[in-house]
Amino acid sequence: xxxxxxxxxxxxxxxxxxxxxxxxxxxxxxxxxxxxxxxxxxxxxxxxxxxxxxxxxxxxxxxxxxxxxxxxxxxxxxxxx
Numbered sequence: 001x002x003x004x005x006x007x008x009x010x011x012x013x014x015x016x017x018x019x020x021x022x023x024x025x026x027x028x029x030x031x032x033x034x035x036x037x038x039x040x041x042x043x044x045x046x047x048x049x050x051x052x053x054x055x056x057x058x059x060x061x062x063x064x065x066x067x068x069x070x071x072x073x074x075x076x077x078x079x080x081x
Contacts (some may be wrong), residue, residue: 001031008033008048017041019052026072043076050076 008016015037021027027045032038044050050073051064070077 001033002041004031004033013016019056049073065080 004016004018007016015033017029017032017037017040019027019029019041028042029038029045038051044058046057051062051069054072056064064079
């Protein structure tokens with residue numbers, strides 16, 4: 001949790017989560033800074049796409065602002081009514 005909080009502080013983010021993955025599709029979230037970050041991370045696991053999946057694929061940090069999410073991951077951004 002200290003690493004997660006330190007990273008969000010240094011990067012001036014509102015929140016964040018750390019998810020680890022293995023060679024298989026299995027992934028596990030080991031911490032989240034707050035309930036919103038945890039819920040967003042859970043949603044990515046359900047739809048199988050989003051900022052953490054792109055960061056894993058590209059091995060780069062990934063912008064996850066509301067505009068970037070709507071533009072780059074429309075399934076993840078879809079809000080059911």
